[in-house]
Amino acid sequence: MKGGEALHCRCSKCFTGPPKRRVKRRPRLLTLLSLPEDVLLYILECLPAVDILSMRDVHPQLRSLVDNHSSVWARTGFQDVWPSPENLHLFERAAECGNFEACVKLGIAYLYNEGLSMSDDGRAEVNGLKASRFFSLTERLNIGADPFIWLFIRPPWSTSGSCCKAVVFDSLKEECAAAVTPGEGLKKGLRGSIQYCLAKVLSLFEDDDRKNGALKMLEVSASLGCLNSSYLLWETNQKNALLDPGRYLQSMRQLRDYAARGCWDAQISLAKSCGQRNQLGHEQRPTSEPVSQVFQSSQPISKTGIFTKQKGMNDTMRYILIDWLVEVATMKDFSSLCLHMTVGLVDRYLKLRTVPRARLQLVGIACMVICTRFISKEILTIREAVWLTDNTYKYEDLVRMMGEIISALEGKIRIPTVVDYKDVLAHIVPMDRNTLHLCSYISELSLLYTELSVYSPAQLAAGALLLARILHEQALPWPAQLVDNTGFTLERLTPCVLLLHKKCFFDDAPKDYRQVSLTAVKQRFQDDLYDQISKAKVLKPWLLITLLGVGAWLR
Numbered sequence: 001m002k003g004g005e006a007l008h009c010r011c012s013k014c015f016t017g018p019p020k021r022r023v024k025r026r027p028r029l030l031t032l033l034s035l036p037e038d039v040l041l042y043i044l045e046c047l048p049a050v051d052i053l054s055m056r057d058v059h060p061q062l063r064s065l066v067d068n069h070s071s072v073w074a075r076t077g078f079q080d081v082w083p084s085p086e087n088l089h090l091f092e093r094a095a096e097c098g099n100f101e102a103c104v105k106l107g108i109a110y111l112y113n114e115g116l117s118m119s120d121d122g123r124a125e126v127n128g129l130k131a132s133r134f135f136s137l138t139e140r141l142n143i144g145a146d147p148f149i150w151l152f153i154r155p156p157w158s159t160s161g162s163c164c165k166a167v168v169f170d171s172l173k174e175e176c177a178a179a180v181t182p183g184e185g186l187k188k189g190l191r192g193s194i195q196y197c198l199a200k201v202l203s204l205f206e207d208d209d210r211k212n213g214a215l216k217m218l219e220v221s222a223s224l225g226c227l228n229s230s231y232l233l234w235e236t237n238q239k240n241a242l243l244d245p246g247r248y249l250q251s252m253r254q255l256r257d258y259a260a261r262g263c264w265d266a267q268i269s270l271a272k273s274c275g276q277r278n279q280l281g282h283e284q285r286p287t288s289e290p291v292s293q294v295f296q297s298s299q300p301i302s303k304t305g306i307f308t309k310q311k312g313m314n315d316t317m318r319y320i321l322i323d324w325l326v327e328v329a330t331m332k333d334f335s336s337l338c339l340h341m342t343v344g345l346v347d348r349y350l351k352l353r354t355v356p357r358a359r360l361q362l363v364g365i366a367c368m369v370i371c372t373r374f375i376s377k378e379i380l381t382i383r384e385a386v387w388l389t390d391n392t393y394k395y396e397d398l399v400r401m402m403g404e405i406i407s408a409l410e411g412k413i414r415i416p417t418v419v420d421y422k423d424v425l426a427h428i429v430p431m432d433r434n435t436l437h438l439c440s441y442i443s444e445l446s447l448l449y450t451e452l453s454v455y456s457p458a459q460l461a462a463g464a465l466l467l468a469r470i471l472h473e474q475a476l477p478w479p480a481q482l483v484d485n486t487g488f489t490l491e492r493l494t495p496c497v498l499l500l501h502k503k504c505f506f507d508d509a510p511k512d513y514r515q516v517s518l519t520a521v522k523q524r525f526q527d528d529l530y531d532q533i534s535k536a537k538v539l540k541p542w543l544l545i546t547l548l549g550v551g552a553w554l555r
Contacts, residue, residue: 033059033061033062037065040061040062040065041065041069041071041072044062044065044066044069044072045071045072045075045076046075047076047077048076048077048078048079048081049073049076049077049078049081049087049090049091049094049102050081050087050090052066052072052073052076052090053066053090070097070098071097072097073093073094073096073097073098073099074094074097074098074099075099076094076099077101078091078094078099078101078102078105078407079353079404079408080404082105082109082114082115082400082403083105083106083109083115083116084115084116085116088116091105091106092106095134095137098141100138100141100142100407100410100411101407101408103134103135103137103138103141104134104138104403104406104407104411105403105407106130106131106134107131107134107135107137107138107149107152108131108152108399108402108403108406109403110127110128110130110131110134110164111127111128111131111135111152111153111164111165111168112399113127113164114396114399114400115396115400123164124162124163124164124167125162125167127164127167128164128165128166128167128168128171129167129171131164131167131168132167132168132171132172132175133171135149135152135153135168135172136172136175136190136194138411139190139193139194139197140190142193142410142411144410144411144412145410145411145412145413146228146411146413146414147193147194147196147197147226147228148197148374148406148411148413149194149197150196150197150198150200150201151370151373151374151413152165152168152373153165153168153169153197153201154200154201154204154373154379155201155204155205169198169201172194172197172198173198175194176191176194176195176198188224188225189224189225189226191224192220192221192222192223192224192225192226192229193221193226195217195218195220195221195224195226195229196217196218196221196226196228196229198217199213199214199215199217199218199221199229199232200214201214202214202217204377215233215236218232218233218236219233227258227261227262227263228263230254230258230263231258231263231265231266231269234251234254234255234258234266235269237251238251252270252273255269255270255273256270256290259290264414264416267290267294268294268420268423268424270290270294271290271291271294271424271427272423272424272427273427274287274288274290274291274485275287275291275424275425275427275428275485276427276428288484288485291424291428291485291486292484292485292486292487294421294424294458295421295424295458295462295485295486295487295488296458296487298416298421298456298457298458298459299456300453300454300455300456300459301344301347301348301415301453301456301457302453302454303347303351303450303453304450304453305351306318306347306350306351306450307450309350309351309352309353309354310350310354310355311354312357313350313355313357313360315449315450316510317357317360318350318450319448319449319509319510319518320510320512320518321346321360321361321364322343322346322364322447322448323448323518323519323520323521324361324364324520325339325342325343325346325364325365325368326339326444326447326520326521326524327520328365328368328380328388329342329368329524330520330523330524332372332378332380334368334372334376334380335375335376336419336440336443336444337375337417337419337420338368338371338372338375338376339444339447340417340418340419340443340444340447341371341374341375341413341414341415341417342364342367342368342371343447344415344417345367345370345371345405345409345413346363346364346367348409348412348415349363349367349404349405349408349409350363352408352409353404353408359401361389361392361393362389362392362393362397362398362401363401363405365380365385365388365389365393365398366385366398366401366402366405367405368380368385369381369382369385369398369402370402370405370406370413371413374413374414375414382395382398382399383395385398386398416457416458417457418443418446418457418460418461418464419443419461420457420461421457421458421460421461421462422439422440422443422461422464422465424461425439425461425462425465425482425486428481428482428485428486429479429481429482431465432472433531434472434531434533435465435468435469435472435474437525437530437531437533438468438471438472438533438536439461439464439465439468440525440530441521441525441530441533441534442464442467442468442500442504443460443461443464444521444524444525445503445504445521446460446464446500446503446504447521448503448521449503449504449507451499451503452499452500452503455496455499458486458488459488459493459496460496460500462482462486462488462493462496463493463496463497463500464500465482466478466490466493466497467497467500467501470497470539470544470547470548471536471538471539477490478490478493490548494548497544497548498541498544498545498548501538501539501541501544502541505538506541521534522534
């Protein structure tokens with residue numbers, strides 16, 4: 001070491017190198033494409049159809065999912081979207097992939113020439129064939145509901161020129177006549193459903209040839225496994241079976257089988273038959289069980305979800321709509337069953353789809369058009385329905401709303417109503433004319449109030465009958481025969497009866513813009529047809545409480 005030079009130690013204790021710089025790792029960016037493929041697929045399936053193509057263009061991975069998974073198109077939604085030349089390719093692709101909503105709307109669009117307009121030359125023939133194709137696909141996809149496409153092509157048919165409904169009918173008939181590969185259950189079941197629809201159409205004509213043709217189609221349909229056709233044939237043959245004890249016994253066995261397999265009409269017919277036998281003094285326990293099962297299986301259909309979905313809607317607005325529908329039903333002389341079905345259809349749709357306030361009346365009248373076609377011989381035509389709204393809506397508005405309702409409810413039009421259970425009760429106990437009218441009056445008043453939906457239709461029917469019998473001072477308002485057949489005790493029905501009494505007779509009715517009380521149901525039952533039952537005096541609440549024996553309990 002030279003003089004004056006400093007000694008620098010290089011050992012690890014005396015010398016430290018420059019500190020190492022720690023490189024911060026960037027956090028991993030998570031994007032939509034980072035999600036598992038099954039999650040991505042689920043997201044795509046929840047998108048409206050118009051957005052799927054946009055997502056497809058975002059990335060090759062999304063393009064692959066859209067192109068290679070038919071479930072994306074089968075489950076996509078077309079809410080408030082109607083077929084048009086611009087979006088026809090979307091509807092057709094979805095329909096071919098098994099999208100129920102697309103099939104329904106395409107069938108209706110071609111049948112009514114709405115949205116996919118064509119020139120008049122050959123329009124009925126071309127549109128009819130296309131409508132037939134999509135209606136057939138609709139029935140193929142119809143799993144949980146009764147076959148229903150017949151209600152679109154039922155008479156009346158056009159008598160001037162070619163008729164699109166007739167073309168659809170003939171095309172579906174040809175499809176059924178085509179050879180079916182043995183052993184293919186799906187095709188066999190589909191053929192049975194379409195044969196049923198064709199038979200329903202023919203049965204609504206007046207001439208005997210078509211009615212006989214309908215019976216033959218029902219026989220073919222029943223042989224292919226269609227439960228609805230089997231029941232209709234049973235109903236046709238029942239009159240003859242009553243004359244022969246042996247045939248009657250076999251007929252009842254068939255009815256029990258159809259009821260056990262889930263046919264609602266068969267269940268109601270069986271309950272009526274058993275109830276009538278009880279009324280005539282036959283042994284109680286074996287025959288009351290099927291009736292009790294029907295009543296006990298009834299579940300409340302809560303309507304409170306309507307106001308969760310419809311943010312700008314309240315009880316009064318719904319009351320006004322239902323009151324107007326009662327006016328229409330009275331004017332057109334539609335049955336109580338038709339009215340109850342219509343209101344049920346309205347409520348179920350409002351729980352599923354958001355409806356602007358200005359279109360509530362459109363929903364109501366469209367539901368009535370559908371229900372009259374489903375259960376009535378005399379229908380409410382689309383043009384007449386538009387006229388009943390003071391032409392607030394157009395023909396095409398109503399056609400499109402029918403498509404929205406049918407597709408949203410997946411074709412489930414007929415569900416149990418209060419009227420069904422009321423009719424069964426009339427077969428269990430003797431009921432005079434006035435009591436029956438009062439029970440019907442209370443049942444229709446119950447349609448106006450959502451608070452009553454905490455009770456099942458069966459409970460409401462039983463409560464209406466119990467209240468009617470009390471108001472008419474029956475010595476034994478709820479006898480053991482009714483307890484055995486319904487499974488409802490007096491104590492269980494008491495809260496329902498008290499709420500019915502309060503809502504139907506003592507709550508103030510809402511008023512319209514003219515400050516006139518809305519009392520369409522009351523006016524409907526002021527007619528001589530119902531013995532002016534709505535004019536009868538009603539017990540005060542305290543007296544009803546006394547008669548029910550619940551005064552101490554309430555205190």
